Amino acid sequence: MSQSFTTLAESPSALPMRKGRPLLAWLVILAVVAFILWRYWTANPIDKQKYDLLNARFHGRYFVGVEQLEKRLSPGQSDSDALYKQARETLYQHTYAQRLRFVVLAGELKGPREAGEQLRQLNQEWTAHRGDPPDEDAATAQTLERLYAARTKDPAVAAPLPEEDQRELRRRLGWFGDLALTPAEGSGDAARAAVLAPAWRTMVSSLILGVTMLSVGGLGLILLVTLFVLWVLGFLRGGLTCGSSHSGVYAETFALYMLLFMGLSYGAHYVLEWFALRQGTIALSGLAALGSLTALGWPVLRGIPWRQVRQDIGWHRGRRPWLEPFLGVGCYALALPMLFLGVLIMFGLTKLRDYLGLGPDEYGPSDAPAHPIVFWVARAGWWVWLEVLFVASIVAPIVEETMFRGVLYRYLREVSSRWRPALSVLFSALLVSFLFAVIHPQGFLAVPALMGLAMAFTLMREWRDSLIPAMIAHGLNNGVATALMFFLMS
Numbered sequence: 001m002s003q004s005f006t007t008l009a010e011s012p013s014a015l016p017m018r019k020g021r022p023l024l025a026w027l028v029i030l031a032v033v034a035f036i037l038w039r040y041w042t043a044n045p046i047d048k049q050k051y052d053l054l055n056a057r058f059h060g061r062y063f064v065g066v067e068q069l070e071k072r073l074s075p076g077q078s079d080s081d082a083l084y085k086q087a088r089e090t091l092y093q094h095t096y097a098q099r100l101r102f103v104v105l106a107g108e109l110k111g112p113r114e115a116g117e118q119l120r121q122l123n124q125e126w127t128a129h130r131g132d133p134p135d136e137d138a139a140t141a142q143t144l145e146r147l148y149a150a151r152t153k154d155p156a157v158a159a160p161l162p163e164e165d166q167r168e169l170r171r172r173l174g175w176f177g178d179l180a181l182t183p184a185e186g187s188g189d190a191a192r193a194a195v196l197a198p199a200w201r202t203m204v205s206s207l208i209l210g211v212t213m214l215s216v217g218g219l220g221l222i223l224l225v226t227l228f229v230l231w232v233l234g235f236l237r238g239g240l241t242c243g244s245s246h247s248g249v250y251a252e253t254f255a256l257y258m259l260l261f262m263g264l265s266y267g268a269h270y271v272l273e274w275f276a277l278r279q280g281t282i283a284l285s286g287l288a289a290l291g292s293l294t295a296l297g298w299p300v301l302r303g304i305p306w307r308q309v310r311q312d313i314g315w316h317r318g319r320r321p322w323l324e325p326f327l328g329v330g331c332y333a334l335a336l337p338m339l340f341l342g343v344l345i346m347f348g349l350t351k352l353r354d355y356l357g358l359g360p361d362e363y364g365p366s367d368a369p370a371h372p373i374v375f376w377v378a379r380a381g382w383w384v385w386l387e388v389l390f391v392a393s394i395v396a397p398i399v400e401e402t403m404f405r406g407v408l409y410r411y412l413r414e415v416s417s418r419w420r421p422a423l424s425v426l427f428s429a430l431l432v433s434f435l436f437a438v439i440h441p442q443g444f445l446a447v448p449a450l451m452g453l454a455m456a457f458t459l460m461r462e463w464r465d466s467l468i469p470a471m472i473a474h475g476l477n478n479g480v481a482t483a484l485m486f487f488l489m490s
Contacts (some may be wrong), residue, residue: 010202020248020302022411023257028348029435032258049095058202058488059173062147063087064108064179065203084109092118094366096126096133100140104176108183112151119145120342129361140172147180155358167233205487216300217340220333226465238421239465240317240413243317244312247414251303254408258439259293264288282384285392289399295461296402311407318466327464328472335456335473342452346445374485378391385486392482397474402434404436404454405461413462453477 030273031142061438067083071364087109088440091102099122107115119141125163126133143165150160161181170177178195219369299309346369353359373388413429419427430451437450457470 005113018248020246020252022248022251022415022458025248025251027187028252028379029258032255032262033435034308035262037444045365048367049097050377051368052098052366055368056098058175059087059090060101060105060179061202062200062206064196065199065201067198069203078107084270093362094360095364096122096130099126099153100137100144101173101176103141103144104173104180107148107151108179109197112148112183114371116145116148116152118410119148126363126475134430135422137171142429143169144180144490148254149259165353183229202488206486209484211335216333217336220330221337223330223437224334224337228413236463238462240410240462241465242414244410244414246299246304246409247300249299249304250312250407250411251412252302253295253298254403254411256298257292257403257407260287260294260295261289264291282387286387286395289391289395292388293402295400312410312471313400313402314461314467315406317465318464324464324466324468325472328469329476331460331469331473333457335477338452338456339449342449345448348450350445358371367443367445369442369449370449371440371442373482385482388482388486389479392478393475396478397471401457401461401467401474402438403488404432404469405458408432408435409458409461425459425462429455429462 002475012100034384063083063086067080070080084106087105088102091105092099100119103115103118103122106118123133123141132138143161147161147169166181169180171182176196182191182195184192187383227236265288268285296309297311300306350359373392409428409432412431413424414425416427432455434447436454437447438444440446440450442450442483453474457474460469461467462474
């Protein structure tokens, strides 16, 4: 990340004839990206609603945990009105099923009378805008109506419902069903503690996460500014050099990787469904992803020695092998402020979209960024979590850093090597980061946040040439994210 980023030939005529068919490769790459985006935009609304309900469970637990903390810290002085208003703004939206969960939260924060009032308001609004609610949700609403009507008369009545109705309420609402059936008054201490335990865990984990991310992100910002100043002053020497005559082959390699990754992923999915496997499915999917690295054999078949391929894509120990792992930790820290910036941009785009009236249906599922992995984590045991950790923190960093920061970035830096070094780096890093973000399943709104992380990984690759720091930073990020999801969502 200095003016000595690249070593160029003295003149264009000194460069040997370039190999490869990059135009054809880019047609393949863009076709795969278009397919991925099409799959996202045509996703089943039921899947989107499932994510919304998981998100609602997280927020519901958080609000209940905050209320319990306020009661302990300031008995009789907690600001329940402000908390209730925030909870309503967060949860009383989108589908009927999600709004029902707010009704339960209203009963917890404000009592059964308020829950009954919110339920009546929900039915009036929904009927006016969408007609009758879905049958199962309507049945759940009727059960809640009977529950809160009885409790309004006698708050000490914990569960004035037949056992069968209680089981059905728990099945349909999950943790919210447990919360509705075990109020503060009239429930046994053990039953109430069991319901509040996830709320406490979510609230405490969220607070720890916030403080930790702000602290590490602050250190990362200091590191980022320091490196930028060193680059401006010319003290930072880049590690990646250009001058290859076969960059087009790396464009072909990346296109082949995308085809292999898509094919192996879908193939593994259908094979797992065919054999009805329930254990080890995530790990097997990760092995399929590792299989896409066989694309690295393509440049060898095209006549590039494997030793040169390894050097070109960053599969080496770097200038100071002992230092690279520590720089990986530092890369994760400096990636956080770039992630925060991306999140701010994401929220800005969301507000702009809603202002222009381009957002999702007010009474339909949201299009909030989501990763399918949360569905596994939400119902995970320790074995499933270990599988997720293996794929997210080991497989994904190896595969994605190799192909994006290794192969694709090498190609882009080579084709733009005649530009000014800073412009070449910026162009290559932005394009690699954009493609990296777009193909992830979180959706288009998540692109700025994912680009923030990817830019940090890419600049570290430029500085060190070796992929080791970027792989470690990527693995740390995914490991922290999956661990937090496990504690917050399970």
